[in-house]
Amino acid sequence: MKLKYTLLIFFTITSYFIAPAQEIVDYSDFFKQREYPKSLLYMKLGYEHTQINGSNINTEMVGIHTPAKWVDIYGGFHISTRNLYQVAARGDFKWWISETRNLALRNQYTYSAYANENLQNLNMSLMLVYDQEHLYAAFGGYAQFFTNFFIKENTQRSYVWEPGLAYDFRTRIFKKAHIWNLGLQITNIRHFLVERSYSPNFILNGNYRLCSENDDHLNLLIEAGFQPSGIFHIVANYYSFFFNVGITCNI
Amino acid sequence: MQYLKYFIFTTITLLVVSCDKYDLQGFFMSPSKERVNERFEQSVAYNLEHQEDTLITTNSDEYQFTTAADFHIKTTANNLSKYIKSTANDPSILFSSILGDITDQKGGLSIAFDSINNNKANSIVRIIAGNHDVYFDQWQEYCQLFGSSTYFFIVKTPNTSDLFIALETTTGSLGKLQKKWLEDILMDKRNQHRYCIVLTHTNFFDTELSQFPSGNFSLEETAFLTNIFSKYDVNMVINGHDHTYDYTELNGVRYLTLEDAQDLDPEPTYFTINVTNNEITYKKEAL
Numbered sequence: 001m002k003l004k005y006t007l008l009i010f011f012t013i014t015s016y017f018i019a020p021a022q023e024i025v026d027y028s029d030f031f032k033q034r035e036y037p038k039s040l041l042y043m044k045l046g047y048e049h050t051q052i053n054g055s056n057i058n059t060e061m062v063g064i065h066t067p068a069k070w071v072d073i074y075g076g077f078h079i080s081t082r083n084l085y086q087v088a089a090r091g092d093f094k095w096w097i098s099e100t101r102n103l104a105l106r107n108q109y110t111y112s113a114y115a116n117e118n119l120q121n122l123n124m125s126l127m128l129v130y131d132q133e134h135l136y137a138a139f140g141g142y143a144q145f146f147t148n149f150f151i152k153e154n155t156q157r158s159y160v161w162e163p164g165l166a167y168d169f170r171t172r173i174f175k176k177a178h179i180w181n182l183g184l185q186i187t188n189i190r191h192f193l194v195e196r197s198y199s200p201n202f203i204l205n206g207n208y209r210l211c212s213e214n215d216d217h218l219n220l221l222i223e224a225g226f227q228p229s230g231i232f233h234i235v236a237n238y239y240s241f242f243f244n245v246g247i248t249c250n251i
Numbered sequence: 252m253q254y255l256k257y258f259i260f261t262t263i264t265l266l267v268v269s270c271d272k273y274d275l276q277g278f279f280m281s282p283s284k285e286r287v288n289e290r291f292e293q294s295v296a297y298n299l300e301h302q303e304d305t306l307i308t309t310n311s312d313e314y315q316f317t318t319a320a321d322f323h324i325k326t327t328a329n330n331l332s333k334y335i336k337s338t339a340n341d342p343s344i345l346f347s348s349i350l351g352d353i354t355d356q357k358g359g360l361s362i363a364f365d366s367i368n369n370n371k372a373n374s375i376v377r378i379i380a381g382n383h384d385v386y387f388d389q390w391q392e393y394c395q396l397f398g399s400s401t402y403f404f405i406v407k408t409p410n411t412s413d414l415f416i417a418l419e420t421t422t423g424s425l426g427k428l429q430k431k432w433l434e435d436i437l438m439d440k441r442n443q444h445r446y447c448i449v450l451t452h453t454n455f456f457d458t459e460l461s462q463f464p465s466g467n468f469s470l471e472e473t474a475f476l477t478n479i480f481s482k483y484d485v486n487m488v489i490n491g492h493d494h495t496y497d498y499t500e501l502n503g504v505r506y507l508t509l510e511d512a513q514d515l516d517p518e519p520t521y522f523t524i525n526v527t528n529n530e531i532t533y534k535k536e537a538l
Contacts, residue, residue: 051287051424052472117474118481118502146456148502152481155503162457196457198466230423232466233382233453235281237422239469 040064042191044221044246048080051229051239056082060246062191070094078192088112088192094129104129106138108166112192118148123194125166133175138168142194165197170205179213182206198232199239201225210247219248285390287426290419294399295432305404307375309345312408312528317536319521320350320452320491321511323383324359328366330512330519330538335367337538339374344523345406347374350491350509351381351421351452360389364396377404381452381492382421382466390421401429403436405444406526413526414444420453420490423466425476437483446531447485448524454490454497454508461495480504487531489524496520496535505531512538 042062049055062076074090093107110123127140146160165188172183185203188195195201203225210218222245229239285293298304317338322331331353338347353363367376380393380400393400400419405412416436418425425433441447453467455477468476480488481502489507497508512519519538524531 050471051426052430052475054427114474117478119474119478121470146501148481152503156500158500158502160456160458160499160501163460164457193470195470196467199469227469229469229472230281230382230421230466233421233423235382235385235422237281237286237424239424 036069037065037067039066039251040248041251042076042221042246042248044244046242046244046246048240048242051237053082056080060191060244063251064248070096074191076192086112086114086192090192102131104131106140108189108194110192110194113149115149118150119146120149121146125189125194127166127168134172136168136170138166140166142166144194162196166194167197167200172205177213180206180208195227199227199229200231201227216248217250221246221248281385281422287419287422287424288428290390290421291401291426291429291432293394294401294419297394297399298402301398304398304402306407307346307404308407310409312410313526314345314406314408315343315523315525316345317347317521317523318350318450318489318509319347319512319538320509321352321381321494321513322349322363323352323355323511323513323515324363324366325355325514326362327514328362329514330516331363332366332370333538334512334521335370335374335376339370339372345375346377348377348450348489349379350450350489351379352383352491352511353378353381354389355383357387357389360384360392360396377415377417377450379417379450379452380419380421382423385421401432403440411445412443413446413448414440415448415450417450420451420468423453423468424472430475434479437479437485441483441485445528446487446526447483448531449480449485449488451488451490452492454493455488455506456497456499457493458497458499459495461493465492467492477501477504487524489522507533510535 042064044060046058046060047055048058058078058080060076060078062074065073070093072092076088078086078088088111090108090110095105097103097105106127106129108125112121114120121144123142123144125140125142127138129138142164144162144164147157151157168185168187168189170183170185172181174181183205185205186200187203188197188200190201203223206222208220209215210220224243225241227240228236230236319334322328324331335347338344354360378397384393401417403414403416405414416433418433419429455468455473457467481504485504487505487507489509491509491511493508494511495508496510499506509522510520512521520535521538523534523536525534
């Protein structure tokens with residue numbers, strides 16, 4: 001219980017009292033040219049096979065609004081042929097704490113609703129980020145709450161609280177502005193889901209700028225990923241495989 | 252600095268080679284050759300040949316059973332022997348259960364088997380496997396000694412009956428076949444019985460980090476399982492794995508996580524579950 005309240009106080013303090021930096025480091029000319037506010041639309045079509053649900057086709061549409069350099073607001077839905085209907089909203093707040101070493105704090109709030117499973121989830125995470133052209137590393141903690149949408153008769157609503165680790169490690173072979181790129185990612189953070197710490201996703205990412213180099217108006221994204229189960233049981237088995245093709249476009 | 256990499260390499264190699272508690276290849280692939288669907292099929296095949304195991308009868312509608320988990324037997328099985336003997340000698344206990352992680356290392360399962368058989372007399376013991384029990388490719392030995400890790404049984408009392416479902420969760424997922432089996436059992440049988448109690452090794456929620464980073468179910472599977480438990484009025488889900496007592500309620504389902512019962516534990520425990528017409532209660536007991 002002590003840990004629970006310590007983390008809650010920690011998140012609250014960091015959320016309200018760390019002011020966003022006025023000068024944000026832009027180590028890339030490409031990103032210096034960006035203007036804010038800006039909005040992106042991300043659409044994807046995906047195939048997924050999971051250990052308990054077998055094969056399914058899914059689609060996802062996400063709006064990403066960036067009113068300033070230090071915040072991204074996500075909202076969208078995920079629909080799958082295995083009757084998973086998920087709506088989610090997410091806010092990413094970034095405070096740069098070092099101009100020379102590209103260090104930042106990433107404070108993320110993710111709300112997910114599993115309509116078919118009668119479960120909703122709010123995840124709050126705080127990570128220290130090291131970001132440069134070929135490497136992105138974020139590591140920190142999260143606190144998440146579960147509760148149901150509909151409560152059975154004669155039952156009181158209950159909330160389940162869990163702490164855990166959040167991480168997002170990405171590499172890329174070219175600089176960010178390159179017309180195409182490939183990279184590896186190990187993370188428990190997806191668009192609308194912060195998976196438990198012991199369920200990492202191993203993802204091969206690729207992107208191709210359909211307009212030209214240094215232009216992110218239309219970007220083709222491909223990802224192929226794998227998630228084991230039981231990796232920290234030390235009896236790792238295959239859990240899921242997914243393959244997604246999507247585009248992002250400026251709107 | 253130039254020797255640092257050799258030092259790290261040597262240390263890791265020695266760790267991997269010498270470790271007889273953790274089967275470190277399991278970070279990348281299961282030390283059990285069989286995947287979850289194959290293990291489930293083996294359990295079902297055993298169940299078909301031993302259908303007499305699905306019924307326990309008692310002469311009262313109110314009864315008690317005991318449950319314990321995580322004995323992690325190395326070379327001695329003192330706590331396991333004590334647990335089985337104390338419940339076997341208590342006429343108020345209908346049966347006892349062991350919720351996985353019986354052993355820690357190769358050879359431990361046969362020590363546990365001897366300990367149970369030497370102490371249980373005529374009492375009934377129900378067992379499921381935990382993640383440590385399949386380390387070092389011990390699943391086949393588990394099957395030979397204990398039979399099955401996915402099964403149901405019914406406690407038949409004079410005026411009613413209760414349904415117990417045991418699930419194999421050693422690799423943090425039920426798998427597609429076991430999931431379908433669970434759904435079918437709940438759909439076909441749940442409404443014929445007074446109470447339904449589910450036994451698993453892996454726990455469902457990590458409300459504290461005492462055993463970090465012990466793995467549990469993915470979020471997707473947690474959402475699915477908690478929903479069907481609630482939908483089919485499962486009364487209680489009992490599990491081990493985390494070594495720390497935890498009690499959580501979610502939409503009418505009670506989730507009880509047991510403490511461990513290792514010989515090395517200064518305060519090993521087991522739980523007595525009291526089933527009455529009105530409610531199911533539990534009590535922690537010192538070993």
